Amino acid sequence: MANITELEQRVQEIEKRAAEKKAELRTNNFYQENHKMSENKENRAFAEIAKAMLEKRAISITATLDHDTANGIGAINQIADLWDLIKQKEKLLDRISYFNGPNFETQIPVLEARPAVPTSYAETADKSGAVDTTAAVAVKKINPKTYFAILPITYEAAKQSFVGLEERIPGLLAESFRTAMCNLVFAGLFDDDNVASANVIETGDASAVALADLEALALRVLDTDSAEPVIVMNPAIYGTIAAADANGYDFLKEELVRNKTVEGIPVILSGKAPAFGTAEAGDIVVWAGDLKNYAMGVADQVSIEPMKKIGDSNTYFQAIAAFDGIVVQPKNVFGLSKKAGL
DSSP: OHHHHHHHHHHHHHHHHHHHHHHHHHHHHHHHHHHHHHHHHHHHHHHHHHHHHHHTOOEEEETTSOTTSTTTTTHHHHHHHHHHHHHHTOTTTTTSEEEEESSTTOOEEEOOSSOOOOOOOOTTSOOGGGSOOSSOTTSEEEOOEEEEEEEEEOHHHHHHOHHHHHHHHHHHHHHHHHHHHHHHHHHHHTOGGGSOGGGEEEOSOSSOOOHHHHHHHHHHHHTTTOSSEEEEEOHHHHHHHHHSOOTTOHHHHHHHHHHSEETTEEEEEOTTSOOTTTOOTTOEEEEEEEGGGEEEEEEEEEEEEEEEOTTOOOEEEEEEEEEEEEESOGGGEEEEEOOOOO
16 A cells, blocks of 8 residues: 555656646747747847848838837837947946937927925925926927938848848947947037036146046035036046146045046046147036936937949948937036146
8 A cells, every 4th residue: 555655646746747847838938939029029120121221222210100010010129229239338328318309300308417306395385486497398408410320231241141231230320320429428518618617617737637626626516416426537637647646635546546436426538528738728628517417319210221322332321310419407517627828
C-alpha cells in the first residue's frame, strides 16, 4: 500500500508540474505574440518611409495620425523616438522644456518652468492673489522655424538594404537636427537680452574667469528657488580656471575638478558655449540657472521629400522639421559677463 501511495503522490506532482509548464508556455506565447505585434506596429511607419524612399516619393510623418489606420500605426512613437534620439547625446537638450504643436504652422503656447509658489489663506480671506500669473498658458508663444537636412541615399542602399535603411532613418535624422537644435539653445542662453541685467555679474578680471567669479555666480543662483540649476561654460574657460592658482578657493577648485560642480551645482562643458578670448566686453561667458526656463517648441511633423540630380544615381532626401526656442523668464537665469579691459 505504501508503494501505491508513493506512486499516487508522484503522479500528482507530475500532473501539477505539467499544469504549471502549460500555464508558463501560454504566458510566454501570449507575450511573444503581443511583443511581435508591438514591433510590427512600431516598424510599420519606418517601413513606409523606406518604401517611399525606394519609390522616390514624398512622405510626411505626423504624430497626429490615427493609431488604428494602416499608415498611422506607430507614428506617435516614431516622432517621440526621433526627438528622444536627438536629446540622448546632449545633456543640455535633455534638461530643457519641450512643448509640442501639431504642425509647422501652429503657434505653440509656452508655460513658465514651474507654477507660482502656493500661498496659504484664512477661510474668510480674499484669495484673489492665488491666481497663478507666473505659469499662465500663452504668456509667450513659439512659431516653429523650418530646418532642412539633406540625406543622400545611394541606389544600392535603397534597393538592397531595405531593412537596415529603415532602422537607420531615426538616427540619421537625429544626427542631422541635433546640431541645429544645440546651436539654437546656446545662442538663446548666452544672448545678453535673455538674462535680466540685475542677474548679470561682471568678472573680476578682464583677462579670464576666476574661481571667485564662479563662487559669486553659484551663490547667487542658490539664493533663488531654482529646482535643478546648472552652470554652462566653454571647456577652455574651465581649463584656464583649473590651471590657475586657487587664490584661497582651493576647496572650490577641488570640487570643480573632481566633481564638475560648483557649490553642488552641476557644470556642463560645451564647445558651443562662447570662449572668453573671442567674447566682447559685456558678453555673457558663463550661464547659470534652471534649463527648464528654456522652452523648445517642436512641431509633431517631419516631412521627407526626394530629389534627384542629373547624372547622379543618389537620391537626396530633404528632411524638414520645425522647431524654435525661447528663454521664458530672463529674470530666473544668471550670467557672468566679461569685464571691459583698461
